Amino acid sequence: MAVQEMMPTWVGATAKQVARAVRRGDTSATQVVADHLEHIARADRDLSAFRVVRGGEAIVEAEKVDEQDDLANLPLAGVPVAVKENTPVAGLPTWNGSAVVRTAVAEEDHEVVRRLRGAGAVIVGVTRMPELGLWGTTDDESATTRNPWHRDRTPGGSSGGAAAAVAAGLVPIAHGNDGLGSIRIPAACCGLVGLKPGRGVVPCQLGATDWFGLAEHGILATTVADAALGFAVLAGRRPDKLVPPNRLRIAVSLRSPVRGVRLDDANRDAVATGSRLLAAAGHDAIAADPVYPTSLGLRGVATWLAAAAAEARAAGVDRATLQPRTRRHAVLGGVAERRGLVRESDRAAWRERSVAFFADNDLDLLLTPALAATPPGADGWSRRSWRANMSVNIRYAPYAAPWNVAGLPAIVVPVGRRPDGLPVGVQLVGPPGSELRLLAVAGQFELAQPWQRHAPEYPVAR
Known part of the structure; x- marks a missing residue:
């Protein structure tokens, strides 16, 4: 029997639908979480999205949500959420991608986890990532995380487990973090909306150095509205309705940040689709390339x-x-x-140059490919050589990293399917403070060309 045929009641609902129903009393957080735990127990056998599932603990937390008197003030009331395994969750080890680098059981939640819980979310488990979050594929000696759209392909990395969980409806939204594309790459692999906020918008406090300031926490979701809701919670803001922007000037660029990396036809066509959607929404799509210095x-x-x-x-x-x-x-x-090759002055210079690209050319946003090639196979990357891993990561996903170095916000949004059946997306990048603008334009894409929210055989939109 297909997964979809056995779908429990609330599996496949959006985060906004769940929270609205719980606030109104149309269902309970306990029922929603129980439905999702049942779905996880069945579907994650083939996906390995989760490192740990908090079954009994999640039910207890859902019951506490149901007992609260102020449900009206909880934007994520009863929403099951997964947290990436490098982010402390009280009562669990912080795995960081393998048992070797697992740290002790956390005594308290990371700030972003605290904010999710404070908004009424229920943490149902932690999702898998590659060791130390370094790679764009997700596997280790214990399991291989698989793409729900095509299980012999990777869901990306390093937030690969988070993306697989959302694409299969194991949770409506998931937390991820992004040091060189680790939210946006999995979002592109799995047909999701993935937002990396700009530097300093969400508290990072990740690992030893926040990856020298490159890393940010963000959200993976099946809809723009859910991505916007999750972002607001992580940023400590009131959720705001997205307002369609007035006419924007948006640069369109196919240029790879890495010389010698070629863009395949499916991703080239995705950018053409994105350009058409921009024009249909009343924006000006202008050919303009950022200059990516070799340095x-x-x-x-x-x-x-x-x-x-x-x-x-x-x-x-x-x-x-x-x-x-x-x-x-x-x-x-x-x-x-x-050798002194890691310098803040270099990162600051690229940020200044990136901000100037928008200001000097009177541009509001930039549209680029999300990936350069189809997601690679899922299996065996943790056992392969460093050279093989470097090669595949750089060849299939070169477009995300520059915007971590610059600290600018960026979002991936689906725009169709590849000939091999996998989703394909595009990336939108903006100047500092443009997160809501990025979400609003992504919402125009969604309205004009809705996408399939979950992978085939998994829950469909309610």
Whole structure:
């Protein structure tokens, strides 16, 4: 029997639908969470999206939500949410992608988890990621996380478990974080909306250094409205209705930030679709390329390497116990640090140049591909060489990282399907403070060309 045929009542609902129903008394948080736990128990056997499922604990938390007197003030009342496993959840170890780098049981929630709970969300578990969050594929010695759209393909990384969970309806929305594309890459792989806020909008406090300021917490969702709701909660803001923007000037660029990386036809066509949707919404789509200096790629890779070294030191692990690819990454990161290749001045210079790209050209946003190629196969990346992992990561997902270095907000939104049946998306980037504008334009895409919210065989839109 297909997963969809056995779908419990609230599986497949959006976060907004769930919260509205719980606030009105049309259902209970306990019922919603029980439905999702049942679905997780059945569907996650084939996906391995979760590292840990908090079955009994989640039910107890849902009961506490139902007992509250102020449900009207809870924007996520009763919504089951998953948290990425590198973010502390009270009562659980912080796994960081493998047992080797797992830290002790957290005594208190990370601030973003506290905000989710404060909004009425129920944390049903923590989702899998690659070791130290370094890679755009998600597997380790215990399991391979699979893409619900095509289970022999990766859901991306490093928020791969989060994306798989949302795309299969295991939760309506999921928390993720993004150091070099780790929300947006999985969103593109799994046909989701994935928002990386700009620097400083959401408290980070992630690992040893926040990946030298590159990392941000964000949300993966099946609708723009859910992404906006989750973002508001993480940012400590009141949820606001998205207002369609007036006519915008939006740059459209196919240029790869990495020389020699070629864009495949499906992703090229996705940008053309995005351009048409912009024009249909009344915006001006203008061909304009950011100038990606060679030094950006070199310094970006150096920072990626150094982040591994810093995280391994902070975890207090013997490098010899890490996966071979991670060990090599951390060793080279130590070299990059000692040679002075990781400098805040370089990141600040690229941020200034990026902000100037919008200001000097009178641009409101930038449209780019989300990926350069189809998501790679799911299996075995944790056992493969460092060189193989570096090659596949750079070749299939080069478009996200520059905007972490610049600290600018960016969002991925689905725009169709590839010939191989997998989803395809585009990326929108904006200047500092443009998160709501990005969401509003993404909402115009959704209104003009609605997408399939969940992978085939999994829950459909209610």
